[in-house]
Amino acid sequence: MERTLILVKPDGVKRNLVGEVLSRVENKGYQITALKMLSVDRSLLVTHYAEHEGKPFFEPLVEFMMSGPIVAIVAERNRVIEGFRKLAGATDPTIAEPGTIRGDLARDQGTKVVQNIVHGSDSPESADREINIFFPELSK
Numbered sequence: 088m089e090r091t092l093i094l095v096k097p098d099g100v101k102r103n104l105v106g107e108v109l110s111r112v113e114n115k116g117y118q119i120t121a122l123k124m125l126s127v128d129r130s131l132l133v134t135h136y137a138e139h140e141g142k143p144f145f146e147p148l149v150e151f152m153m154s155g156p157i158v159a160i161v162a163e164r165n166r167v168i169e170g171f172r173k174l175a176g177a178t179d180p181t182i183a184e185p186g187t188i189r190g191d192l193a194r195d196q197g198t199k200v201v202q203n204i205v206h207g208s209d210s211p212e213s214a215d216r217e218i219n220i221f222f223p224e225l226s227k
């Protein structure tokens with residue numbers, strides 16, 4: 088059974104889009120197997136976003152992700168990693184296709200970091216790593 092980590096980022100929580108994201112995931116047929124709302128600190132984010140350290144949007148990304156609570160979700164089913172990335176749409180919400188979460192619900196506001204509602208793991212290795220960061224209790 089494949090698993091992915093989904094985050095509803097602070098913009099999504101502030102805009103009351105948690106239910107909308109969960110609906111899209113569930114309506115697609117993926118199974119939500121863990122879910123929590125939490126506030127994250129810098130060290131967790133540096134670990135989670137390690138691949139982006141040093142990029143121009145890294146510090147704004149960390150600040151943005153600490154700007155309010157987020158919702159962390161584990162979803163499961165065959166090919167859920169690829170499938171949720173398709174549901175989320177392109178990173179840049181201006182480019183993201185209508186019909187996707189980012190294409191329908193987000194826009195480029197001209198900020199240093201693009202606020203695009205959701206995160207989704209991009210590979211099985213990332214998913215395992217990220218689920219361990221957000222749900223350490225699941226690996227006990």
Ligand code: IDP
Pocket residue numbers: 139144148177178199200201202203205206207209
């Ligand atoms: P992803 O979330 O679609 O996987 P990543 O490249 O992993 O995109 O980037 C992580 C997050 O950093 C993005 O979701 C977005 O919030 C932000 N980001 C990525 N690239 C840029 C950029 O070029 N400008 C501003 N923000 C960016």
Ligand code: MG
Pocket residue numbers: 207209
């Ligand atoms: Mg990514």
